[in-house]
Amino acid sequence: xxxxxxxxxxxxxxxxxxxxxxxxxxxxxxxxxxxxxxxxxxxxxxxxxxxxxxxxxxxxxxxxxxxxxxxxxxxxxxxxxxxxxxxxxxxxxxxxxxxxxxxxxxxxxxxxxxxxxxxxxxxxxxxxxxxxxxxxxxxxxxxxxxxxxxxxxxxxxxxxxxxxxxxxxxxxxxxxxxxxxxxxxxxxxxxxxxxxxxxxxxxxxxxxxxxxxxxxxxxxxxxxxxxxxxxxxxxxxxxxxxxxxxxxxxxxxxxx
Amino acid sequence: xxxxxxxxxxxxxxxxxxxxxxxxxxxxxxxxxxxxxxxxxxxxxxxxxxxxxxxxxxxxxxxxxxxxxxxxxxxxxxxxxxxxxxxxxxxxxxxxxxxxxxxxxxxxxxxxxxxxxxxxxxxxxxxxxxxxxxxxxxxxxxxxxxxxxxxxxxxxxxxxxxxxxxxxxxxxxxxxxxxxxxxxxxxxxxxxxxxxxxxxxxxxxxxxxxxxxxxxxxxxxxxxxxxxxxxxxxxxxxxxxxxxxxxxxxxxxxxxxxxxxxxxxxxxxxxxxxxxxxxxxxxxxxxxxxxxxxxxxxxxxxxxxxxxxxxxxxxxxxxxxxxxxxxxxxxxxxxxxxxxxxxxxxxxxxxx
Numbered sequence: 001x002x003x004x005x006x007x008x009x010x011x012x013x014x015x016x017x018x019x020x021x022x023x024x025x026x027x028x029x030x031x032x033x034x035x036x037x038x039x040x041x042x043x044x045x046x047x048x049x050x051x052x053x054x055x056x057x058x059x060x061x062x063x064x065x066x067x068x069x070x071x072x073x074x075x076x077x078x079x080x081x082x083x084x085x086x087x088x089x090x091x092x093x094x095x096x097x098x099x100x101x102x103x104x105x106x107x108x109x110x111x112x113x114x115x116x117x118x119x120x121x122x123x124x125x126x127x128x129x130x131x132x133x134x135x136x137x138x139x140x141x142x143x144x145x146x147x148x149x150x151x152x153x154x155x156x157x158x159x160x161x162x163x164x165x166x167x168x169x170x171x172x173x174x175x176x177x178x179x180x181x182x183x184x185x186x187x188x189x190x191x192x193x194x195x196x197x198x199x200x201x202x203x204x205x206x207x208x209x210x211x212x213x214x215x216x217x218x219x220x221x222x223x224x225x226x227x228x229x230x231x232x233x234x235x236x237x238x239x240x241x242x243x244x245x246x247x248x249x250x251x252x253x254x255x256x
Numbered sequence: 257x258x259x260x261x262x263x264x265x266x267x268x269x270x271x272x273x274x275x276x277x278x279x280x281x282x283x284x285x286x287x288x289x290x291x292x293x294x295x296x297x298x299x300x301x302x303x304x305x306x307x308x309x310x311x312x313x314x315x316x317x318x319x320x321x322x323x324x325x326x327x328x329x330x331x332x333x334x335x336x337x338x339x340x341x342x343x344x345x346x347x348x349x350x351x352x353x354x355x356x357x358x359x360x361x362x363x364x365x366x367x368x369x370x371x372x373x374x375x376x377x378x379x380x381x382x383x384x385x386x387x388x389x390x391x392x393x394x395x396x397x398x399x400x401x402x403x404x405x406x407x408x409x410x411x412x413x414x415x416x417x418x419x420x421x422x423x424x425x426x427x428x429x430x431x432x433x434x435x436x437x438x439x440x441x442x443x444x445x446x447x448x449x450x451x452x453x454x455x456x457x458x459x460x461x462x463x464x465x466x467x468x469x470x471x472x473x474x475x476x477x478x479x480x481x482x483x484x485x486x487x488x489x490x491x492x493x494x495x496x497x498x499x500x501x502x503x504x505x506x507x508x509x510x511x512x513x514x515x516x517x518x519x520x521x522x523x524x525x526x527x528x529x530x531x532x533x534x535x536x537x538x539x540x541x542x543x544x545x546x547x548x549x550x551x552x553x554x555x556x557x558x559x560x561x562x563x564x565x566x567x568x569x570x571x572x573x574x575x576x577x578x579x580x581x582x583x584x585x586x587x588x589x590x591x592x593x594x595x596x597x598x599x600x601x602x603x604x605x606x607x608x
Contacts, residue, residue, distance in 0.1 A: 050464060052460075052464075071468070072463045072464055073463055073464075073465075073466045073467055073468045073469070074468075076464060076465060076466035077466050081464075081465075082464055084460075084461065084464075088458050088460060088461035089458075089461070090453070090454050090457035090458060090461065090462075091457060091458075092453075092457060092585060093450075093453060093454070093457060097450055097453075100447065100450055101450050101451060101453075101454045101462070101465055101467070102465045102466070103447070104447050104448075104450065104451045104454075104465070104466065104467060105465065105466025105467070106466075107447050109447075111443070111446075111448045111475050111479075114442075114443065114446035114447055114448045114449075115439060115442055115443045115446065115448070115479075116439075116442070117442055117446070121446070121447075124447070125446070125447060128447065164465065165465075168465060168466055
């Protein structure tokens with residue numbers, strides 16, 4: 001049984017169909033990538049899964065639960081975490097706070113218990129801090145824990161955003177162009193990093209990315225979008241030799 | 257370190273109360289009243305800062321919550337005889353006509369009622385953002401005032417309430433201010449506080465991190481309203497008389513002034529600026545008097561309202577040059593004091 005199953009999801013904005021009949025299956029432990037030219041509707045597909053947009057049509061099933069149209073925070077609670085194309089950290093807060101906030105989703109104490117520091121909350125807070133520090137240490141960010149998130153260099157901000165997503169204990173991680181704006185060396189580092197966290201945290205990953213090296217190295221399967229329609233699907237080697245994909249990326253010569 | 261901090265805090269509170277004792281015995285009633293106002297404005301400033309500064313909800317309906325608190329406390333503490341004197345147009349409805357509870361109980365009921373109204377207002381209003389929320393809360397604040405003006409048999413309408421017992425003294429006002437500071441700091445530094453700050457920083461990211469925006473906004477709004485109600489209760493019982501005109505938008509504006517000057521998102525800043533603004537407001541009162549000032553180089557005559565002109569200029573300077581107020585989002589902490597005194601880099605090096 002697939003972990004995430006998207007069935008014929010369609011998103012229309014007025015007369016514009018951004019994504020049409022989007023089908024996707026991600027199994028436990030897989031990395032699936034979504035590629036395509038700019039404006040193909042990749043982020044819209046993402047936003048449908050996390051219900052930033054509720055699909056006009058179709059169903060999204062995660063872990064045997066229908067999550068179509070569920071509130072975003074509840075979707076996060078069920079185990080889907082995401083990062084953003086343009087980094088969205090809590091800029092004025094410390095690195096540790098950023099990760100702690102992601103832990104809040106699983107809190108059991110209510111705000112009264114937190115406000116008056118009752119035993120159950122104190123215990124939970126202690127666990128949250130420990131868990132967050134462990135996570136930061138594992139990802140090599142522990143030296144920066146008291147820094148303001150906005151003061152971090154770009155690559156570390158990307159990493160922190162992933163760390164923050166991991167802190168919600170996801171089963172499925174959605175990465176929206178994690179390597180955007182990175183040079184080749186940084187991209188290689190990130191590739192290794194994604195591989196590492198996938199193993200460590202037993203994740204399934206759904207990723208949008210433009211760096212083909214990264215996509216080809218990491219992905220178990222790739223799906224290609226053009227104008228909101230899936231034009232190809234398959235393993236990295238299938239995709240590399242697919243004529244439709246090459247046409248979509250390089251254009252069609254008039255003689256053909 | 258932690259227990260040391262606790263002792264220092266206890267010592268600080270003890271010193272404050274010692275100073276209050278001295279002030280209570282040596283200062284005249286005018287100055288004691290100003291000190292009381294400082295503490296009350298601290299409570300009110302903190303309550304608005306929780307909503308505006310920490311949760312990032314631009315709310316302008318604070319005067320409404322203060323009014324609810326002031327009226328509730330007044331009605332619950334006035335004696336039966338005074339109530340009969342007050343309500344000569346229409347008698348006060350039951351059960352308030354012969355109900356009288358201790359001051360602290362009245363304050364808590366006032367706060368809870370305020371919080372309840374905040375939840376009712378917040379349910380529709382908090383779905384809005386930014387300027388729209390500001391306008392809607394402003395509207396609700398005014399609605400509360402107008403309802404109070406028209407509920408003759410409950411609030412005595414435009415006549416207001418007179419002869420409210422002067423329960424508020426320095427110990428009450430400062431005691432409650434300190435309790436407010438402790439509770440709010442505890443909330444802000446808790447997981448819920450962090451969630452509120454996350455909403456302020458980036459709603460989209462906060463929601464995708466699993467924070468229920470609506471629930472947390474309502475929590476922030478209601479707790480803010482609770483303390484606004486308590487502050488209003490203290491204010492009413494300090495003044496001795498209240499009427500609907502006290503709770504116009506200008507009251508909200510005064511409190512907004514305090515938190516903007518002090519720093520949106522700083523408890524320390526709010527406390528400092530509540531004192532500065534309240535005392536400055538009294539010190540500058542001479543400008544409102546119609547008399548000749550001679551500074552040698554130039555001279556001018558005081559005009560009623562000139563005080564507010566000065567305040568506006570101060571506000572403009574703050575907005576232009578200290579965008580984040582006196583403290584920004586920084587807080588006072590013993591750690592930074594030690595750091596300053598010892599001039600040795602601390603291992604943890606936090607700025608807080």
